[in-house]
Amino acid sequence: MPRNPDPREPLIVASFELAAERSEDLTPDVYARLFREHPEMEILFWRDTNHQIRGEMLTRVIQAILDFVGERLYSRTLIQSEVVVHEGYDVPPEVFRTFFRTVRDAVREVCAADWTAEWEAAWESLLADLDYYVTHPDQAETQALA
Numbered sequence: 001m002p003r004n005p006d007p008r009e010p011l012i013v014a015s016f017e018l019a020a021e022r023s024e025d026l027t028p029d030v031y032a033r034l035f036r037e038h039p040e041m042e043i044l045f046w047r048d049t050n051h052q053i054r055g056e057m058l059t060r061v062i063q064a065i066l067d068f069v070g071e072r073l074y075s076r077t078l079i080q081s082e083v084v085v086h087e088g089y090d091v092p093p094e095v096f097r098t099f100f101r102t103v104r105d106a107v108r109e110v111c112a113a114d115w116t117a118e119w120e121a122a123w124e125s126l127l128a129d130l131d132y133y134v135t136h137p138d139q140a141e142t143q144a145l146a
Helices: 007-021 026-036 040-045 052-069 075-088 093-114 116-137 139-145
Strands: none
Touching: 007 052, 007 093, 007 116, 026 040, 026 052, 026 093, 052 075, 052 093, 052 116, 075 093, 075 116, 093 116
16 A cells, blocks of 8 residues: 655655765764764774774665655664664664664754754654654564554
């Protein structure tokens, strides 16, 4: 059954597009923010000497965000399963859930004065929805409630 279009999609996409025009790679900004807010997470990247893992993770997060406001083919399940996987890497769900906000904050900083109130509202709503999937990693429970 086709989903109704998510009105946040064009706003989220526009914010990412402007950020991409202004920054060749958001990875250093996103992870600098993450490590400032959660310094205990930096040690988990000790093997990522060339930052490829960070870049890959950020790419997957952005793709998941775009799918979540788009067709929702996989993002809900991906988010929920990654919460469990990351617990195995000693990333508490509380920290995992902040990563989406960290991405938004980096995008907002790059967009600077061109960041709009509409983008802010769309992102806040999106972050609240994403938070549900992070805090409810049980697939059966979430599917029954959704």
